[in-house]
Amino acid sequence: MTLDLLIIGAGPAGSALAAAAAARGLAAQAVDPDPARPWPNRYGLWLDELGPLADVVAHRWAAAAVTFDAARGASLARAYGTVDNEALRRRLAAPVVAGEVVAVDHDATGSTVTLADGATLRAAVVVDATGRGLGPAPAAPGYQVAYGRLVEVEGHDHPLDTMGLMDFSPVPGAPARPPTFLYTMPFGPRRLFVEETVLAERRPSAFDDLAARLEARLAHRGWRVVAVHEEERCLIPMGAPLPRVGRVLPFGAAAGLVHPATGYSLAHSLRTAPGVADALVEGLAAGPAAAVEAAWAALWPGEKRRLWTLYRFGLQVLTRLDVRETQDFFAAFFALPPPLVRGWLAGTLSLAEARQAMWGVFGGLPGALRARLIAHGLRPHGWRLLGALSSRGR
Ligand SMILES: Cc1cc2nc3c(=O)[nH]c(=O)nc-3n(C[C@H](O)[C@H](O)[C@H](O)COP(=O)(O)OP(=O)(O)OC[C@H]3O[C@@H](n4cnc5c(N)ncnc54)[C@H](O)[C@@H]3O)c2cc1C
Incomplete structure (x- = not known):
């Protein structure tokens, strides 16, 4: 069987596009090495960016605080939340098959994708939603680096209805470069997710250095950690040039949708998937190459x-x-x-x-x-x- 659309990668972006294409009547399928593996990232976003998917939220805060130094800060009256990844995946209900793509070959009528076990899949259009991209990674002018822990503390003074988006309060003894901030999600009177983050730097900091800063910051605030439940190491290339597009359509982080100044991409992928699917439906009438061109133009207007x-x-x-x-x-x-x-x-x-x-x-x-x-x-x-x-x- 020849599919209309085969999407390589069933992360949030690939799943959103597969779901949007299937909803428009395209024979669409995603392929991922382990479709049942939970998405690894703890996604946070502004809830008003979730649109019709607002019910996939795991935890919500009524406001977000930004602290610049001891004297300056602001409270943003805008709800922020973490995504319930499994709920989002269920809501998207994208058709996914198991397989790791190792090669893609094109001809006039479509593309043939080869999987690691030798099986092949055929589609008019192939999408690269692999996150880092199938081709060689272009040099990025900046990286966001963060080291986070989900911790149990003896107690803390962070308001429970507010998350800390960025707290640049100085950490005693920390060097001036790179500037780091604390990202805080209070989950209860004794449970917090805390992450020491470099918003953007040219050469990525070592996670160990960020972990040391995090420990110093928590000690300085008097938040005594009694247990560490999870760790997160986050490295996001930012601001790389858009990929060159041939016969494979990039989407999600692979398509440059990561915001060059914040590192976020989830809401962007969810928001743009329907428009890209519309362009594919229209473009496919003129053939695979035209469909890719139309979808790329819909994703990246001038x-x-x-x-x-x-x-x-x-x-x-x-x-x-x-x-x-x-x-x-x-x-x-x-x-x-x-x-x-x-x-x-x-x-x-x-x-x-x-x-x-x-x-x-x-x-x-x-x-x-x-x-x-x-x-x-x-x-x-x-x-x-x-x-x-x-x-x-x-
Ligand atoms: C630790 C961390 C935390 C982040 N937190 C946030 C956040 O809070 N909010 C936000 O907006 N963004 C966040 N980001 C940035 C970004 O949104 C994520 O990287 C997001 O997961 C990108 O989604 P994606 O679907 O494009 O790619 P991915 O989530 O990377 O999914 C790619 C999929 O492709 C599959 N794949 C790869 N190669 C192949 C292959 N050859 N064949 C078949 N399948 C393949 C992988 O198995 C994977 O399932 C975070 C990034 C990191 C690293």
């Missing part, structure tokens, strides 16, 4: 590419700031009007709004940092930034 270029510029800036500058940067960012903050974090702003947000942040920075950013902006990324801001950008 304005969104230019927006991503702006985000990459933001990423480059972030990787160069020390602790004090990072605190000032985020104090200015979170002072923006809430719709701009929300849209920037979601990646849904128009170019005009993104420009407004950038100028807003710039205007809110101390003079010395503004001067440093101007100097940075002109070498070497400023020209790329100007290209992105101009109407002629790709």
Whole structure:
């Protein structure tokens, strides 16, 4: 049997696209080495980004706190939650078969996928939803690195209805670079998920260094750990150029959907899967190559590419700031009007709004940092930034 769509990888992105395509009548299937294996990541997101999937939440907080230093911080009145991965998988109900893809070959009418056990599958269009991508990984200008623990503590003073999105309070004795923050999810009066995070850096920090900082931070706050239930090591390449697209359609993290300034991609993949499926349905009438082209254009319209270029510029800036500058940067960012903050974090702003947000942040920075950013902006990324801001950008 020849499928319309074969999706390599049944993580959240591949599953969302397989489900959206099947719902539109396409013969669609995902293939993954172990379809029953639980998705490994503890996904957190803004609940208003879940749309119709709002019932797949495992834990919710009414607000999120951001702390820049001892004197400055804000509470964002926006619900945040963790995803119940199994509930999301059940809701998507994507058709998945077991297999590890080792080769993909194309001809005029479609593609043949070879699995590790020698079996083959045939489809008009093949999608790469493998997360890291089937091809060689392009160099990333930045990495998000985080080390987290789900811990039992004797007690803590974190409000239970609020999660800590980023707390840049200094850790006594910690070096100024890279700047790290604490991400906190309070699950009860004695249970917390705590993660020491570098939002973006050029060379990834060692997990052991982050673990040591986390321990020092918890001790400084007086949160005495009595048990560690889980550990998380997170390394997310950010801001890499979009993959070159031939006959295989990338989707999810493999398609550059990871936000270059936050490292999030889950909501982005869930939000874009239906539109990509629509484009595939339409494009398939003109053949596999046309379908891939139409779907890629639906995923990456010109304005969104230019927006991503702006985000990459933001990423480059972030990787160069020390602790004090990072605190000032985020104090200015979170002072923006809430719709701009929300849209920037979601990646849904128009170019005009993104420009407004950038100028807003710039205007809110101390003079010395503004001067440093101007100097940075002109070498070497400023020209790329100007290209992105101009109407002629790709
Ligand atoms: C520790 C961690 C925490 C994260 N937390 C968040 C978060 O809180 N919120 C957020 O938005 N983002 C988060 N991210 C970033 C990002 O959203 C995730 O990486 C997300 O899992 C990407 O989804 P995906 O479906 O594109 O890829 P993946 O989840 O990586 O899924 C890829 C799938 O492809 C399969 N596969 C790979 N190769 C083959 C092959 N050859 N043949 C068949 N199948 C194959 C794999 O088995 C896997 O199931 C996190 C990332 C990490 C690493």
